[in-house]
Amino acid sequence: MKIVKFGGSSVGSSQSIQNVIDILKQKHASGEKFHVVSSAMGGVTNILTDLAQAASEGYDFKTGLTEIEQKHFTVIKEMIAVKNQNPTFTQIKIFINEIEDLLQGVYSLQELSLQSKDLIISYGEKCSTFLLSQIAKQYFPNSLYIDTSALIKTDNNFGNARVNTPLTEHLLKEYYQQHTENILFFTGFIASNENNRITTLGRGGSDYTAAIIAAALDAKEIELWSDVDGMLTADPRVVKKGFSLSELSYTEAMELSYFGAKVIYPPAMIPAFRKKIPIVLKNTFNPTFEGTRIEEHTHKNMYPIRGISSINEISLINITGSGMIGQIGFSGKLFSLLAQEHINVILITQSSSEHSITFAIEPKDVQKAKQLFRSEFELELETNKLNPPIIEENLCVLAIVGENMKQTPGISGKLFHALGRNGINIHAIAQGSSEYNISVIIKRKNISKALNAVHDAFFTQLTKTLHVFSVGTGNIGTTLLRQIQAQSDFLRDNNGIEVKISGIANSRKMIIDEEGIDLTQWEKAINAGEVSNMDTFIQKIKLLNLSNCIFVDNTASPVTGTYYKELFESNVSVVTCNKIANSSSYKEYKDLRDTARKRGVDFFYETNVGAGLPIIRTLKDLMTSGDRILKIEAILSGTISYIFNNFTGKVSFYEVVKKAHELGYTEPDPREDLSGKDFMRKMMILARDAGYVVEGKDVSLGAILPESCINAPSIDDFYKELKKSDSYFNQLKEKAENENKVLRYIGKLENSKASISLEWVDSNHPFYNLTGSDNIISFTTERYKFNPLVIKGPGAGAEVTAAGVFADLINVGAN
Numbered sequence: 001m002k003i004v005k006f007g008g009s010s011v012g013s014s015q016s017i018q019n020v021i022d023i024l025k026q027k028h029a030s031g032e033k034f035h036v037v038s039s040a041m042g043g044v045t046n047i048l049t050d051l052a053q054a055a056s057e058g059y060d061f062k063t064g065l066t067e068i069e070q071k072h073f074t075v076i077k078e079m080i081a082v083k084n085q086n087p088t089f090t091q092i093k094i095f096i097n098e099i100e101d102l103l104q105g106v107y108s109l110q111e112l113s114l115q116s117k118d119l120i121i122s123y124g125e126k127c128s129t130f131l132l133s134q135i136a137k138q139y140f141p142n143s144l145y146i147d148t149s150a151l152i153k154t155d156n157n158f159g160n161a162r163v164n165t166p167l168t169e170h171l172l173k174e175y176y177q178q179h180t181e182n183i184l185f186f187t188g189f190i191a192s193n194e195n196n197r198i199t200t201l202g203r204g205g206s207d208y209t210a211a212i213i214a215a216a217l218d219a220k221e222i223e224l225w226s227d228v229d230g231m232l233t234a235d236p237r238v239v240k241k242g243f244s245l246s247e248l249s250y251t252e253a254m255e256l257s258y259f260g261a262k263v264i265y266p267p268a269m270i271p272a273f274r275k276k277i278p279i280v281l282k283n284t285f286n287p288t289f290e291g292t293r294i295e296e297h298t299h300k301n302m303y304p305i306r307g308i309s310s311i312n313e314i315s316l317i318n319i320t321g322s323g324m325i326g327q328i329g330f331s332g333k334l335f336s337l338l339a340q341e342h343i344n345v346i347l348i349t350q351s352s353s354e355h356s357i358t359f360a361i362e363p364k365d366v367q368k369a370k371q372l373f374r375s376e377f378e379l380e381l382e383t384n385k386l387n388p389p390i391i392e393e394n395l396c397v398l399a400i401v402g403e404n405m406k407q408t409p410g411i412s413g414k415l416f417h418a419l420g421r422n423g424i425n426i427h428a429i430a431q432g433s434s435e436y437n438i439s440v441i442i443k444r445k446n447i448s449k450a451l452n453a454v455h456d457a458f459f460t461q462l463t464k465t466l467h468v469f470s471v472g473t474g475n476i477g478t479t480l481l482r483q484i485q486a487q488s489d490f491l492r493d494n495n496g497i498e499v500k501i502s503g504i505a506n507s508r509k510m511i512i513d514e515e516g517i518d519l520t521q522w523e524k525a526i527n528a529g530e531v532s533n534m535d536t537f538i539q540k541i542k543l544l545n546l547s548n549c550i551f552v553d554n555t556a557s558p559v560t561g562t563y564y565k566e567l568f569e570s571n572v573s574v575v576t577c578n579k580i581a582n583s584s585s586y587k588e589y590k591d592l593r594d595t596a597r598k599r600g601v602d603f604f605y606e607t608n609v610g611a612g613l614p615i616i617r618t619l620k621d622l623m624t625s626g627d628r629i630l631k632i633e634a635i636l637s638g639t640i641s642y643i644f645n646n647f648t649g650k651v652s653f654y655e656v657v658k659k660a661h662e663l664g665y666t667e668p669d670p671r672e673d674l675s676g677k678d679f680m681r682k683m684m685i686l687a688r689d690a691g692y693v694v695e696g697k698d699v700s701l702g703a704i705l706p707e708s709c710i711n712a713p714s715i716d717d718f719y720k721e722l723k724k725s726d727s728y729f730n731q732l733k734e735k736a737e738n739e740n741k742v743l744r745y746i747g748k749l750e751n752s753k754a755s756i757s758l759e760w761v762d763s764n765h766p767f768y769n770l771t772g773s774d775n776i777i778s779f780t781t782e783r784y785k786f787n788p789l790v791i792k793g794p795g796a797g798a799e800v801t802a803a804g805v806f807a808d809l810i811n812v813g814a815n
Ligand code: ASP
Pocket: 007, 008, 039, 040, 045, 046, 124, 188, 189, 202, 203, 204, 205, 206, 207
């Protein structure tokens, strides 16, 4: 026999009651034996509580009562055949009249005791259960309504009474034996004391009723039907990836439900646990959901933890002082004082130096606790043996729960790493020696980010979400968005990574969408966005406070880089192809790295040098593995490579530049390339990454162009001057040809000096054979001393650069 309990929303309307009836019919058809426990119709307990309060303060309660009456009447009209409606109408009307009399009494006396309140709210369950039993009678004529308050006996703790189990079990058994032929419809939530005054079992107590009955009657299972898919790994309103658990142990369910998962009323676990009766959490609105089974032994869980939960609002009290050291009984005294004042202590930690005790309580109790401490420890405070308590507010608890944690090393490490990386400070930690629960106290404003980050860290089989804010929609930016869109399915399926573009900005417009911008429509979306403002964009990123957050800078603007530090400080990683920040002052370069390291976030800029070629990464790997860079030689300007590679035979230098310009290989003003400035920035970044303190002025820059070309006032004038310089360039070329050499513009880092100069190299030189617009770099190091490490390939172009940015992005958080 099963006990089947339906929660408030399951009996909240005709439609949902129809679901309930269907569920019962199905059970009946399959020969299953069951009895039913029902909550009040959804919202009714709250309304009754409010009405009782209103009446005690002299306010109107009639309107609210009519609302309750109508709620039930509507269901009668919709669910019971007309000819049978009368007895139900009559009984509900009687109940309503009784409530009215009680409220009238409260109104007249303007006084509301806990006892009267329990009596008033008990009618919620009476009305709903009677109604449900009457509806059920149409299908199961042996349905019988039973007011459970006569059978569950409690103490006098109105509002949250304690059950007298032996007496209750006796009464239930006795009653049951006399009604073996019936399907019983028990009121949930309500009970009575030894004087037969109505008591209640605490809000949500119908679950408890079901478990009490099941234990007394030796049911084989308890089904709790609500409106959600059982117990989840985390609150799905906050953690979108939270998923339903198929099973968990009593202890795990207890831990998770204490910490906020409101799916089951924790005391309900006790009778079930005592009699080892499985509890199955089901969803009235989703009958295909198999349910979450709570029982003693579960199958091996493939995840290290079962779930994550949180308590949304707590305050922390920190007590310090030399007076506590070695004082046996101090904490005993402290906590019994708190208990006497009914202050619930949620969590405790004490440092092993015994110099401090920290405990968490509900914010409403803070003042009381403070006063209590002041008066009880007056002497210790005056003699400075104890310091005044330090109160921290606006905090919350996040707890990871699971029996698998027991004796598994690395769980707390993973938890702290996930929080640390996302810039979430831990105010206190508690782990019981049972090892079922590790709780951390963090700032409330970080809870959603923390839950998501921790969920990602533990449920690794699920996809990990990267929240990306992409700035710049030029060639590279656009290509990147296209590549991400094209790769998203693959990344999700093969790498378990979901890249969510949560914001896009360019110099004109910007748009932010936490849920992720549809990349097939991003152009439309951004055009409909607001006017771009980098300040606002950055503030929004910070405010959203998303987990695994990355800022991607695909601009050539000097502005974006000024925000990197601020972003790092908010634990946002940065990926960029923009080299301005890295090539500004050394101080700034260093500061950015230090900040990123301190905050545990990533700063990746592979595409600063040689586009997508793995140059920066290689250099870093060499450095971190302890190699020493002796020399770097490189050609890192694709444009200049192209020009020299084509400056052969009869063509003039002027013609080659013009052609390169036309083909789009140069900047709008080709002097940007030919001046070597851009190359110099790359050399500076390389030198810095190789460990040298280098400023722009330290890089000696050999010119390609004569002064007259450089100083020409316009691009047209520049070309005129370039044409005039033909003989100069021809000389360079002839010299090369006469000596069987080629012209190369080569950057060097040697003897801690960086330089770029025009050189004539012969066929023995590794750069001799460079073709097209390729880049090449050779590292001579302690390990690669006689035969340098060479990287060569296309070092420009939107496709390869965007791919480089993409690779950096995927690597964020990989370590
Ligand atoms: N009706 C009561 C409440 O709302 C009991 C329950 O629904 O479990 O708390």
